[in-house]
Amino acid sequence: MTAVIDPRTLRSAFGSFLTGVTVVTANDPEGQPIGFTANSFTSVSLDPALLLVCLAKRSSNFAALTSAKGFAVNILAEDQEAVSNTFARPSEDRFATVGWRNGPYGSPVLDGAATWFDCAMHEVIDAGDHAILVGAIKAFEDAGTNGLGYARGAYVKPGTLGDAVAAAAQGEAVVGAVVERDSMILLLGPDEGPLTLPEAPIGEANDPQALRAFLFRTTGLPTHVGFVYSVYENRATRRQHIVYRCDAGLGDPATGRFFPLASAPLDRIADSPTRDLVRRFAAESALGNFSVYFGNEASGRTHPVGRKA
């Protein structure tokens, strides 16, 4: 339990809530499309049809979004992780890399979204370092595809979990672990030679508890085993790999060492799917840890937030 509320710890605690990922869009006063990644979306009311999303006061588009006549919420599909990253990072033109058009009520709706809702601004409610945008849904379209998930700073894909089950059923699978601690990743191997992730045959780590026991046996580290991070087939060995995300507790590993994610020695990871996986993990972890979501510093700017009719 923590009685003193430290914003950083609070942000992590909020992160245990598994959410979907959306991109919220609108038009600025010049008619240019604007948008940002948000997982604070919530359905609110069926009749009238209302939804909400929370916007940080320090968003570069705060003034434009809170005064817009409407906004759209695009629920991202499982394969739109890159879109989420684009709309969560500073960029000259976030809309250059994704297909979009204006929805019936006028806000940009993104190609490939699992669902979009085009809304009129119903109410803007001041709430601490965020504002709550309540939208009155004017039109929506549901493509019927799976949504992208997000928990504890990482993406979660329902399809990947299904793939893991299928891979495990085929038998020819190994279970790997991306073990993280303080923005560092555990890699195994000699001081100078090639590095790998900790890996066990499926028989030794067929569920998270068994993987946890395997990691403790081999590295001596206590770990918390999170979600499946990746499932892939190594074409060279024809083996399925199921890789979990794990957080390590304190202590020196009995084997291998921790490398900073920001400068992970990718050139020493001989296996190319593993190299790609570590590269992706490093990029996402930076976003998860350092993204401004849930703004844990006091906002330097204060904007008057009014109520709209």
Ligand SMILES: Cc1cc2nc3c(=O)[nH]c(=O)nc-3n(C[C@H](O)[C@H](O)[C@H](O)COP(=O)(O)O)c2cc1C
């Ligand atoms: C998965 C994810 C969810 C996010 N959810 C929100 C959110 O609900 N509200 C928010 O204000 N920022 C959220 N962010 C952070 C913004 O997307 C990010 O700060 C973005 O750069 C803001 O852009 P802007 O300043 O141009 O508006 C989230 C980021 C990620 C990666």
